[in-house]
Amino acid sequence: MKFIHTSDWHLGRQFHNVSLLDDQRAVLQQIEHYLTDHNVDALVIAGDIYDRSVPPTSAIEVLDDFLTKVIQDIGVPVIMISGNHDGAKRLGFGARQLDRSGLHIISGLEQMTTPIVISSTDKPDVYFYGMPYSDPEHVRHFYNVTVSNHDDAHRIMAQQLSEVMDSSKQNVLISHCFIDGAEPSESERTLSIGGADRVSFSHFSHFNYVALGHLHQAQKRGAEHIRYSGSIMKYSFSEQYHNKSMTLVELDGDGKVTTSMIPLTAPHNMRILEGTLSELLEAGQHDEHNEDYLLVRLMDKHAILDPMAKLREVYPNVLHLEKPGMLVGVDREMTQARLAHSELDMFKDFFHDVQGEVLTVEQESMVADIVGALSKGNKE
Template sequence: MKFIHTSDWHIGRQFHNVSLLEDQQHVLKQLLAYIELEAVDALVIAGDIYDRSIPPAAAVELLDTLLNTICLEMKVPVILIPGNHDCATRLSFGAQQLSKSGLHILGDLTKVIEPVVISHSDGEVAFYGVPYNDPMTVRNLFAEEVSTYDEAHTYLVDLISANKSPDISNVLISHCFIDGSEESDSERPLSIGGSDRVSYQPCREFDYVALGHLHSPQYRGEEHIRYSGSLMKYSFSEQHQKKGVTLVEMDSKGLKTHRHLPLLPLRDMRIVEGEMATILEQGKVDPNNKDYLLVRLTDRHAILDPMAKLREVYPNVLQLEKPGMLITGEQKMSREKLKRGELEMFRDFFVQVYGQELSEDQDDAIRETITALHKEEGVV
């Protein structure tokens, strides 16, 4: 049997106050195409379906339409768990009734030992879900003395291991941070100071472990313990990550193969670095000029309204950095250099506004003004 492992959709997310809903819809259409092309028997979503606990109405509508297509029209069961961005209670509304339509929402920690079993030609596969949780919740629900994320997660996984059948394949779905994994800037920390890390060792005895929370596709500990990564890039730190979903194939012996299926973004997220003039010329011929950009300007002189100039050729510049204008501790300037720097900056500013250089009299007047201001401030 085959199933697709995905996670961290974050439907409804905004990036620098720009809605990504259209971009998310674009990659989710590709997911639907993979479900049909690969004739999968199930779709597994390992948490963070929404970006926040109370998602916007448009995000709910998008997910509702998508799940209706997969479960009712394509007849493919969906198994999902809540992540730390989701509200487990809200996401689990109507779970018992929806399971009859093929939508299995595993959001109740007290039912972690109750799997969703999918039959196939070689037998059965049991899917167990461990939704996002913290030590306090596990301690209160199970009256167990757990004080760390690792202890809580280990307790739940051991509970499942003690109850799973050795005669069929078993898949664990969990939303957690496996210690030592690669993280990105867009992931919300589960706790402060790294205490949210959990060990991979308790997961080893499962045939496959479908993880969610970290946005980079990767495995940890053993190759069958995998993060599928997010559907698309959610920070500029992810610019080199290859986004997609994981196609998993099982047979009567357990895991057979796993394969990355790429998802192509509507607009990529990348970093462009260089001088303003070079970037502006590049933007005029860049076939992907609609991408979401972080621009790092290396110019060392002042530029009037650089964002407006950049958006003439790159309309989706979302962040601007000017490291060339920064003065590090090793570049401390003397007061005389600082004066010349201010004068040079004003000269550049004047050229930007009026299209011509200062006259000799204007230059002298500005120099005298800067000197007078320094005297008033006690700099000179």
């Protein structure tokens, strides 16, 4: 029995004012192709399907088209839970009708204890329990118990599952939380400050497999069978070195679990480039991936007129620019006189950028007088 575990799609995400929906659509096509070409019994999405509770219409369409292809054309059932980015009630509309069609949306705690049973031709049935993202307040209210943090909440939810699950069966848990010790990246929305969001893996260890969402890097937590699939693409520059994938999970029916990573590649990579403007412009000429989404760290030590426009001539998708080079060599003991002098330097750089030539001695003297007069004026 095989299923695909994925999470953190964040459909509809805007990144530095650029819509990532075309990239997301392309990655979802890779998932479709895999499901078409391979014999897989289910697709599991462990939360954060959308990037926000009221997703844009275009993101709804992308998901709707994907699900129709996977469920109706390819014939693979889909099980998804709501994550902290999703609007649970909104995502869950029609869930009780959709269940019959092979689309299982688990977004309310009342659904948690009813497993989705997936049959396979040659192996025993697998029981999937979905734990929708629920904050401590919600769990406290729903079960009328004391809950002070996410660890409490997940312990209590896991206890609820222990009471109904049959441990002689193969059981899979789907959850969206921050398992203790895992390293977050910038694009995961912070649940809280100071560790109250951390959950111990030990609550989940009695499942045959735990399909986690929330952290964007694929990883196991606490045990081999407790795993994050990671997001389907990079969602921040801090994820530049992640290899994105979905996880193929095989349950052999005797308790043995095998996992493997199926790579996913977004059309635009997300990278950080460092260098001087001239180095970067030169490198860009030969960069096959010059359309990647870039954060550029400009190392030049002098001012440059509109470097973004210059960079975008070769790297059209520079999304963010940092200028750490401008800070290099700045002396903390620098005197006021030195600062005044550096205004003149900046003007000389500017003049050179615009005119392509250096100031004459006469011109420089005039500008120095003007800067001096302005500086004096400011002090009066």
